Amino acid sequence: MYTFDSHQDIADAILYASHGDFWRKNGLHEGWNNLGLPVNNQSDFIRLKQGEIRAIFGVSCAFSTDKNGNIIPSPNHLHETLKQINLFHQLLAESKGKIQLIRNRSDLKNIINYTLSFLLAIEGADSIDSELVNLETFFNLGVRSIGLTWSFNNKLAGGCNEDGKLTNLGKKAIRKMNDLGIILDLSHLNDVSAYRAIEVSERPVIVSHAACRTVYDHPRNVPDKLIKLVAQTGGAVGICGVPKFIDKDPSIDDVASHFAHALKLVGVKHVIIGTDFGSMTAEKLIPQFEEVNDVPKLLAHLSKKLGLKKDELERIAHKNLEKILEKTLPKS
Numbered sequence: 001m002y003t004f005d006s007h008q009d010i011a012d013a014i015l016y017a018s019h020g021d022f023w024r025k026n027g028l029h030e031g032w033n034n035l036g037l038p039v040n041n042q043s044d045f046i047r048l049k050q051g052e053i054r055a056i057f058g059v060s061c062a063f064s065t066d067k068n069g070n071i072i073p074s075p076n077h078l079h080e081t082l083k084q085i086n087l088f089h090q091l092l093a094e095s096k097g098k099i100q101l102i103r104n105r106s107d108l109k110n111i112i113n114y115t116l117s118f119l120l121a122i123e124g125a126d127s128i129d130s131e132l133v134n135l136e137t138f139f140n141l142g143v144r145s146i147g148l149t150w151s152f153n154n155k156l157a158g159g160c161n162e163d164g165k166l167t168n169l170g171k172k173a174i175r176k177m178n179d180l181g182i183i184l185d186l187s188h189l190n191d192v193s194a195y196r197a198i199e200v201s202e203r204p205v206i207v208s209h210a211a212c213r214t215v216y217d218h219p220r221n222v223p224d225k226l227i228k229l230v231a232q233t234g235g236a237v238g239i240c241g242v243p244k245f246i247d248k249d250p251s252i253d254d255v256a257s258h259f260a261h262a263l264k265l266v267g268v269k270h271v272i273i274g275t276d277f278g279s280m281t282a283e284k285l286i287p288q289f290e291e292v293n294d295v296p297k298l299l300a301h302l303s304k305k306l307g308l309k310k311d312e313l314e315r316i317a318h319k320n321l322e323k324i325l326e327k328t329l330p331k332s
């Protein structure tokens with residue numbers, strides 16, 4: 001059984017924190033961090049293979065830090081986004097045929113024929129312009145998933161740290177994404193914007209990386225009402241491994257509690273895995289669920305604790321996400 005992880009910050013990890021070398025096996029805390037934050041070097045080609053992760057959303061997230069060290073959207077947003085997209089294309093070229101890019105529905109069926117597949121994703125689409133030229137350019141570069149904001153308001157929508165709303169440009173962008181074949185990711189939006197975005201989108205939507213607000217109250221987590229609405233679109237919610245979203249000093253058992261809640265609420269077809277691994281800025285990670293090669297431990301734990309059968313685990317691990325993407329990706 002392999003996993004298709006709906007969120008990994010690989011570009012960010014390689015360019016700004018950690019090691020710079022995707023191809024060798026790196027130690028979890030080996031490397032550097034130019035933000036002065038703890039080094040959590042959670043993903044590379046070899047550990048992905050060890051963790052039986054055959055496909056990931058390879059994310060571009062253009063951020064910077066303010067003078068207090070807080071993460072904020074990059075002032076050079078387009079440049080940074082393109083730099084990270086370019087990095088994925090560079091890895092593809094270096095892979096000598098081991099990695100494919102998922103651009104359309106037939107690429108989805110080919111996941112099994114490659115060691116690894118990237119689906120290019122952007123979180124925080126601040127660089128989308130009023131004519132949506134950059135949106136089309138992202139599509140042409142292979143981007144197939146977009147989250148409109150990264151926690152803060154922008155010209156498209158309201159982020160989870162603020163009170164803003166989905167704007168007319170945001171609605172226009174969602175419709176264009178529907179037409180092109182880019183899935184809408186609601187992670188990092190505030191509730192009001194997420195509810196409105198679901199009304200506008202005519203295709204399944206996902207929350208690629210979050211957890212359940214009923215289990216642990218955090219603004220990045222998703223309320224029950226939203227989990228149900230996402231499921232009604234035919235989409236799914238991805239449960240992550242970010243300690244501060246799971247609990248105070250969380251264990252792998254607490255991660256399983258978020259899965260259990262979502263499964264109880266919407267059933268096995270609407271839950272996926274979105275680790276958010278890459279270069280997480282946490283002082284302490286979740287024991288046994290710290291890096292990509294820990295994913296089989298999570299699946300074993302879900303099987304034991306929640307009594308999930310093999311076909312149910314397979315759905316959560318990769319089949320649900322593949323079925324959703326069959327409805328959102330371009331045919332060819």
Ligand SMILES: [Zn+2]
Nearest residue numbers: 123187188209
């Ligand atoms: Zn994120």
